[in-house]
Amino acid sequence: MLHILKRLPAYLKGVLLLTLLRPVAAVLRKTNKAYRQLWLVMERGYDARDNGYWFFRYLREQQPQVNACFVIDPESPDYGKVSQLGRTVRWRSLKHYLMYLAADMLIGTHVQPASPDLVTFYHLRQIGIRPRGKQAFLQHGIIGNKMKMMTYPGLKVDFFASGGRMEYDYLVSEYGFPEGVIQYTGLCRYDNLIRGNKPSNEILVMPTWRGSDYPRGEQFYGTEFYRHFQSLLRNSRLIRLLEERDLRLIFYPHIELQNELDKFKPASERIILASWRDYDVQTLLMRCSLLITDYSSVFFDAGYMEKPVIYYQFDPEDFRKYHYQEGYFSAEKHGFGPVSGTEEALVDAVYECAGNGFRMEEEYRKRLGAFFPVRDEKNCERTYRILCRMSGEK
Incomplete structure (x- = not known):
């Protein structure tokens, strides 16, 4: 029997799972207050550093009457700070599945908000099977x-949260959602950016x-990404600037x-290779005086704090x-800083920014x-307030 189940497509496994668990979740919703009017919040299941965490924190500190629970793996480096705020449930546990099926509000930073199994529930939705709860997409x-x-x-x-006016106009005109789904609320994590902005x-x-x-792997050495950033981390002019101005450079590539x-092998002790387990992105953003990125949307976060940005786009x-x-x-037309296509131009831009006291120029x-x-x-x-209206609460 088990070997037959293993051969089933993901969505069929999901149908069987839902058939078994949905009645249980319905009973729990009526008989157990932990499942009643539940707001289930999640990021990726193994972290809590994004809009989900900051919204959950807001709920616990400002709206404690809300029955909120955060989904996270207890082995996560972020588990401690979340568990101090309120109730948690283990990611992908049986209880997570039951809460997912019972919740009134499913809140997350990625597609399939708060889902215990992205692939399974994606396939289920393609055939019209959805959870009972309202789904709120806070964005990453x-x-x-x-x-x-x-x-x-x-x-x-x-609900689809938008963080900026230009983005909102674009999403409404191009993404095809029913009227009222996309709302210009701002991103939840941005609340803390203003409070905690302390450039160093x-x-x-x-x-x-x-x-x-x-x-990836050994083939990664041959990529343009590796060659350009490895060269940058060993650039003698850049290192000289770090030494002359007593600066540190934090290199934090995307979690993927x-x-x-x-x-990567930097040529100076002033250059730090930052692991996601040891460094919090938002803390790094609040602490930095300058952000250098390529195409990452993280520059919006830096801009929100009026920090200078340089785009290093060597491989469009x-x-x-x-x-x-x-x-x-377009970074050239709308960006919050200059665009550099070469390492030399990038280092020139860093020198210019340092000479300007790391202040954002008026044009930007x-x-x-x-x-x-x-x-x-x-x-x-x-x-x-929008989620309250969706759930019928005041």
């Missing part, structure tokens, strides 16, 4: 590129990944490339080939204002 970062997987009806959610003597280099088909981190064709197509946002401040007409600490509050 502001969308600047074309992301077909997040367009309707491929992605079906009841650090330059943060944070490139994004290149898609799931990009070479963290397994390749040990392949490769990036578009392996990853996302360009959307409404104007662009920032157009993108973020609202910059405050009420993103969680706006999100909460």
Whole structure:
């Protein structure tokens, strides 16, 4: 019997699982207060550093009457700070499945919010089987590129948070969601950016990944990504600037490339290779005086704090080939800092920024204002009020 089950497609396994667990979840919802009017919050299941964490924290500190629970693996380095706030459930446990089926509100930073099994529940939704709870997509970062997987009806959610005005206009016009689903609330984690913004003597280099088909392992050494960033981490002019101004450079590649981190060999002790387990992205952003990125949406976070940004885009064709197509946002036309295509131009831009006291230039401040007409600490509050209306609560 077991060998037959193993051969079943994921969505059929999911149907069987739902058939078994749905009646149990329905009973628990009526008889157990832990499952009643439940708001289930999750990021990726193994971390708590993003919009999900900050929204959960807001709920526990400002709206303790909400029956909220955060999904996280107890082995996560972030488990301690979440468990101190309130109730948690182990990621992918039986209880997680039951809570997912019982919850009134499913809240997450990635597609299939709060789901215990992304693949299974994706297939189920394609054949019309959805959880009973309202689904709130808080986003992982502001969308600047074309992301077909997040367009309707491929992605079906009841609430889709937008972080900026230009993004909101783009999503509403191009992504096809029913009216009212997409809301310009701001991203929940941005509340803390303003409160905790304390620039120090650090330059943060944070490139994004290149898609799931990009070479990994030993083949990674031959990529443009590796060659360019390895060269940058050994650039003598850049290291001289770090020494002269008593600066540190933190190199933190996207979490999908963290397994390749040990392949990089900096030429100075002032350059730190930052592992995701040891460094919190938001803390690094609040602490840095300058952000260098390529195509990552993390520059929106830096911009929200009016920090200078430099784009290092040496492989636009490769990036578009392996990853996302360009959307409404062009770094050259709308970006919050200069765009460099070569290492020499990048280092020149870093020197210029340092000479300017690491302040954002007026041209880029104007662009920032157009993108973020609202910059405050009420993103969680706006999100909460919308979810309350969705759930029928006051």
